[in-house]
Amino acid sequence: MSDPRRAIPSVESVIQQLRIVFDHELPHEFLADSARQSVSAARARANAGEDVSSEAVVADAMAQTQTRRHNLLKPVINATGILLHTNLGRAPLGATTIAAMTANAHYTNLEFNIVEGTRGSRHDRAGDLLAMACGAEAGLVVNNNAAAVVLVLATMARGREVVVSRGELVEIGGGFRVPEILAETGARLVEVGTTNRTRLGDYQNAVNADTAMTLKIHASNYRMIGFTEATPIAELATLEVPVVVDAGSGLLDEQTPWLHQRPDWLADEPGVRQCLEAGAHVVTFSGDKLLGGPQAGIIVGRKDLIEVIKRHPLARALRCDKVTLAGLQAVALAYLNRDVSSLPLWSMATEPLDALNERASRICSRLAGSTVVITEAAAGGGSLPGWTIPSRGVALVVDNTAQALRVLRIEHRVVALTRDSHLVCDLRSVDPSEDSRLVYALQSITNSQ
Numbered sequence: 074m075s076d077p078r079r080a081i082p083s084v085e086s087v088i089q090q091l092r093i094v095f096d097h098e099l100p101h102e103f104l105a106d107s108a109r110q111s112v113s114a115a116r117a118r119a120n121a122g123e124d125v126s127s128e129a130v131v132a133d134a135m136a137q138t139q140t141r142r143h144n145l146l147k148p149v150i151n152a153t154g155i156l157l158h159t160n161l162g163r164a165p166l167g168a169t170t171i172a173a174m175t176a177n178a179h180y181t182n183l184e185f186n187i188v189e190g191t192r193g194s195r196h197d198r199a200g201d202l203l204a205m206a207c208g209a210e211a212g213l214v215v216n217n218n219a220a221a222v223v224l225v226l227a228t229m230a231r232g233r234e235v236v237v238s239r240g241e242l243v244e245i246g247g248g249f250r251v252p253e254i255l256a257e258t259g260a261r262l263v264e265v266g267t268t269n270r271t272r273l274g275d276y277q278n279a280v281n282a283d284t285a286m287t288l289k290i291h292a293s294n295y296r297m298i299g300f301t302e303a304t305p306i307a308e309l310a311t312l313e314v315p316v317v318v319d320a321g322s323g324l325l326d327e328q329t330p331w332l333h334q335r336p337d338w339l340a341d342e343p344g345v346r347q348c349l350e351a352g353a354h355v356v357t358f359s360g361d362k363l364l365g366g367p368q369a370g371i372i373v374g375r376k377d378l379i380e381v382i383k384r385h386p387l388a389r390a391l392r393c394d395k396v397t398l399a400g401l402q403a404v405a406l407a408y409l410n411r412d413v414s415s416l417p418l419w420s421m422a423t424e425p426l427d428a429l430n431e432r433a434s435r436i437c438s439r440l441a442g443s444t445v446v447i448t449e450a451a452a453g454g455g456s457l458p459g460w461t462i463p464s465r466g467v468a469l470v471v472d473n474t475a476q477a478l479r480v481l482r483i484e485h486r487v488v489a490l491t492r493d494s495h496l497v498c499d500l501r502s503v504d505p506s507e508d509s510r511l512v513y514a515l516q517s518i519t520n521s522q
């Protein structure tokens with residue numbers, strides 16, 4: 074028998090094969106890496122006595138290259154009905170926001186005072202405008218809300234005590250646990266109350282000369298029902314120490330004009346403006362959840378506190394870039410102009426059922442074997458658990474749902490759902506301008522069966 078290792082092609086010859094298919098599209102290193110991996114895997118198989126063929130090594134390298142190519146960042150159609158899908162990039166940005174980000178991607182007056190011709194501060198625009206939009210004295214923008222919480226704690230509570238209800242010692246996701254973050258920032262956690270009930274008296278007993286703040290964390294990703302009691306911000310504000318609120322999802326204002334009738338799914342969601350009005354000294358929230366902007370963490374509140382937070386050395390490490398700040402400036406202006414059309418998240422979340430129904434019917438009329446179905450969309454992004462948003466979708470009978478989902482993902486970059494062995498596309502998270510592409514993708518699934 075011949076040595077199986079002799080069938081293994083050289084890395085160079087595998088690269089040449091890959092180049093025939095992928096040249097001009099993918100850089101040499103990208104192809105070379107797949108080729109090297111396939112050749113070394115083949116060597117390992119040959120050393121173990123397995124048969125290997127040159128064709129199999131090339132096919133393996135092709136498959137690897139394809140997988141990596143498919144996994145590069147590229148747009149997808151989100152037909153899951155989950156509006157803030159963390160895996161799909163959370164809030165979709167609107168044309169005005171994207172235009173502002175693009176326009177400022179070259180040189181911009183990020184830290185330059187155009188009027189005086191002197192040095193300026195990157196914190197002067199998005200932070201101030203967002204503060205204005207929620208009625209805060211001042212605001213500051215950092216990389217994300219996790220960073221915002223870290224920065225506030227590091228500035229205000231290092232070496233001191235932070236009083237938190239036992240019902241709010243949560244894990245936010247991605248391993249971000251409130252007790253651990255507190256420890257990391259050098260603050261000492263003082264737990265009060267019980268899992269389900271914490272009263273003002275519990276906080277009162279814990280507050281002493283060493284207390285830096287009371288911290289309230291919004292229960293974004295879980296819900297407690299039954300025999301529960303939490304202490305409202307207004308009561309905490311009667312204590313001697315600052316009240317800091319991690320509002321998480323960042324509903325900027327419960328009275329946001331496009332929410333004239335507050336929907337059920339927002340029932341448990343405190344507005345940032347309302348937290349401040351109730352007496353919170355500092356509130357943090359995400360830029361890419363219910364605010365509907367790019368990834369960022371926003372800190373708003375009393376001017377003297379925000380000024381100190383801005384000067385902390387960590388603020389430099391956690392700052393965000395000009396493109397994000399330009400996007401957030403556009404988002405803040407959209408709120409101040411009461412312009413929901415610039416905020417796709419809110420256009421989608423508030424699209425009337427009639428309109429969704431009509432879109433679903435139109436899609437079904439072009440798609441044999443499909444039906445309009447009642448669906449339940451959700452805000453997502455670890456926000457508003459248990460609440461769903463009434464929605465409509467298109468259901469399609471397919472032979473093999475797993476295979477159909479895979480083809481939709483890879484060939485059409487559509488992320489859909491399955492339900493009772495049907496393929497379902499929820500339209501609430503699909504921009505109406507993407508409906509034609511969705512029809513095309515679904516047609517190709519039905520045609521290939």
Ligand SMILES: *Cc1c(COP(=O)(O)O)cnc(C)c1O
Binds near residue numbers: 218245293369370455
């Ligand atoms: C989402 C969330 C965070 C983390 O925010 P990111 O912007 O994802 O870093 C922190 N706290 C709460 C309560 C949240 O809901």
